[in-house]
Amino acid sequence: MKTLRILVSTAALMGVLASCGGSSSSDANVKRVPQDFKTIQEAVDAAVAGDLVLVDKGTYAEAVTVETDNIVIRGIDRNEVILEGNYTLDNGIRIVGAKGVVVENMTARNYRANGFFWTGVDGYRGSYLTAVRNGDYGIYAFDSVNGIFEHSYGGGSPDAGFYIGQCKPCNAIINDVIAENNGLGYSGTNASGNLVIANSTFRQNRAGIVPNSLDSEKLSPQEDNIIVGNLVYSNNNGLTPAIGAAKLAMGNGILVAGGNRNQILRNRVWDHDITGIGIVPNSDKSLFWVEGNSVQENDVSDSRAADLALTALDAKANNCFSKNVFVTSKPADIENAQPCSGTATAPFDKDPLPLADLINRVKPDSGDIKKMPDPGPQTNMPNAAKAKAVPMIAPPTPLDVASVTLPAKP
Amino acid sequence: MLSACSSSVTQIPRGASLPSVAVESVDNSFEPQTVSVAVGQSVTWTNTGRNRHDIHMKKGPTDFGVDQDSFVPLTGTYTYSFSKPGSFVYYCSIHGTAKGKGMAGTIVVSK
Numbered sequence: 001m002k003t004l005r006i007l008v009s010t011a012a013l014m015g016v017l018a019s020c021g022g023s024s025s026s027d028a029n030v031k032r033v034p035q036d037f038k039t040i041q042e043a044v045d046a047a048v049a050g051d052l053v054l055v056d057k058g059t060y061a062e063a064v065t066v067e068t069d070n071i072v073i074r075g076i077d078r079n080e081v082i083l084e085g086n087y088t089l090d091n092g093i094r095i096v097g098a099k100g101v102v103v104e105n106m107t108a109r110n111y112r113a114n115g116f117f118w119t120g121v122d123g124y125r126g127s128y129l130t131a132v133r134n135g136d137y138g139i140y141a142f143d144s145v146n147g148i149f150e151h152s153y154g155g156g157s158p159d160a161g162f163y164i165g166q167c168k169p170c171n172a173i174i175n176d177v178i179a180e181n182n183g184l185g186y187s188g189t190n191a192s193g194n195l196v197i198a199n200s201t202f203r204q205n206r207a208g209i210v211p212n213s214l215d216s217e218k219l220s221p222q223e224d225n226i227i228v229g230n231l232v233y234s235n236n237n238g239l240t241p242a243i244g245a246a247k248l249a250m251g252n253g254i255l256v257a258g259g260n261r262n263q264i265l266r267n268r269v270w271d272h273d274i275t276g277i278g279i280v281p282n283s284d285k286s287l288f289w290v291e292g293n294s295v296q297e298n299d300v301s302d303s304r305a306a307d308l309a310l311t312a313l314d315a316k317a318n319n320c321f322s323k324n325v326f327v328t329s330k331p332a333d334i335e336n337a338q339p340c341s342g343t344a345t346a347p348f349d350k351d352p353l354p355l356a357d358l359i360n361r362v363k364p365d366s367g368d369i370k371k372m373p374d375p376g377p378q379t380n381m382p383n384a385a386k387a388k389a390v391p392m393i394a395p396p397t398p399l400d401v402a403s404v405t406l407p408a409k410p
Numbered sequence: 411m412l413s414a415c416s417s418s419v420t421q422i423p424r425g426a427s428l429p430s431v432a433v434e435s436v437d438n439s440f441e442p443q444t445v446s447v448a449v450g451q452s453v454t455w456t457n458t459g460r461n462r463h464d465i466h467m468k469k470g471p472t473d474f475g476v477d478q479d480s481f482v483p484l485t486g487t488y489t490y491s492f493s494k495p496g497s498f499v500y501y502c503s504i505h506g507t508a509k510g511k512g513m514a515g516t517i518v519v520s521k
Contacts, residue, residue, distance in 0.1 A: 090503065090504045097511040119438065142437075159460075214460075216458060217436065
């Protein structure tokens with residue numbers, strides 16, 4: 001159980017940390033694009049730690065690589081600073097081995113691989129970002145720790161709108177994001193330890209939130225996430241582009257695939273062709289079973305196979321379900337078969353989930369990524385022109401999980 | 411009679427008789443990251459990851475490399491025989507850099 005901590009908004013935190021050495025837009029160490037540098041890459045190459053690269057309205061056909069620590073790259077307007085991949089460039093902005101880099105308030109679209117991508121870093125933040133129709137992931141952190149994705153949108157990617165992979169502990173927060181029209185709304189392969197996904201919306205993907213274990217990345221198995229206070233609905237979208245795993249997972253709201261000790265709390269989940277919340281094994285070169293997952297206080301409805309579902313090796317695997325609002329489950333009477341406290345009073349294996357049948361169902365082929373829609377104008381960060389630039393120099397302030405409530409239906 | 415024999419000798423690199431060394435391209439690293447081979451020996455990369463990868467070298471043989479459309483996820487392979495000694499840094503241009511950051515590896519070729 002997490003101890004009570006105070007929720008600190010990012011805006012307030014930026015104001016406090018600004019006194020620790022961030023740059024304001026009126027300082028000399030602001031590099032303006034295109035006023036000072038013709039391209040974002042030129043400005044990034046000229047920047048040193050602590051600088052702000054401030055990008056004016058426009059469309060930039062660039063693939064930017066960042067290898068300098070502690071810089072902030074910001075668009076003056078989230079909807080009108082656009083990195084354009086034209087389906088030929090690989091990454092919009094990728095940060096390779098540089099710590100503390102923040103990217104905020106802009107759009108990346110139509111890249112072959114990723115919109116915004118951090119790899120091998122300690123300290124990262126993506127805020128007020130829009131990523132659309134990028135060929136692997138929209139907003140992505142790999143082999144990285146101490147980071148936040150917040151107030152952002154990821155849509156139209158065949159793998160995932162948001163992805164955190166290969167970290168343990170991750171010390172990461174995904175907060176107040178929207179993921180739609182993706183293969184997976186969120187995917188997290190072998191992403192473990194102090195990873196919170198909260199206050200977000202996952203809708204109209206093939207599957208909603210899918211933490212998972214695989215052999216294709218290091219640090220398996222996946223463990224210890226908290227998924228809390230999210231709206232997860234209608235993830236049955238056969239029109240999205242989709243990798244194989246997304247096709248397999250289609251029709252599930254929150255699906256733990258081979259993960260352990262995840263807490264799934266106070267999410268509102270509805271309208272799924274298979275399960276609302278499913279805890280199932282995952283088969284790669286290894287077979288990853290599921291242990292110690294806890295599903296509590298969720299409201300789950302309108303799932304065609306089962307609102308709540310579990311396929312575990314045996315009852316001793318310690319997965320549990322309590323205090324949920326739901327109608328159907330597999331196995332039957334799941335909260336009495338696998339309670340989070342007290343003794344089981346129902347059989348573990350009555351009316352099991354027909355997992356093999358559900359996996360083998362024919363699913364629609366991958367759709368055309370170019371047909372995925374733009375989201376429409378998204379919320380800008382406050383005061384982009386003048387706000388202090390604050391690199392991600394400290395671990396994220398922990399989210400107050402206990403204060404996150406079950407959200408209302410929109 | 412012996413004067414009619416050719417005096418040139420074709421040198422067969424030591425490595426040519428050695429098996430190809432295997433490198434796995436996973437998401438997102440090359441395993442093992444550094445391999446050593448002899449001149450004439452080959453390295454075979456296999457993409458066992460689920461992401462697209464490619465393989466490039468900034469300083470090395472000009473005919474080295476494979477693009478992401480050929481080196482497909484889960485099954486793509488690429489083999490290259492090294493004909494000169496040296497230490498060669500290679501990288502995936504999607505997930506690494508020519509400087510050897512991110513998804514990158516080294517081939518050490520000895521005589």
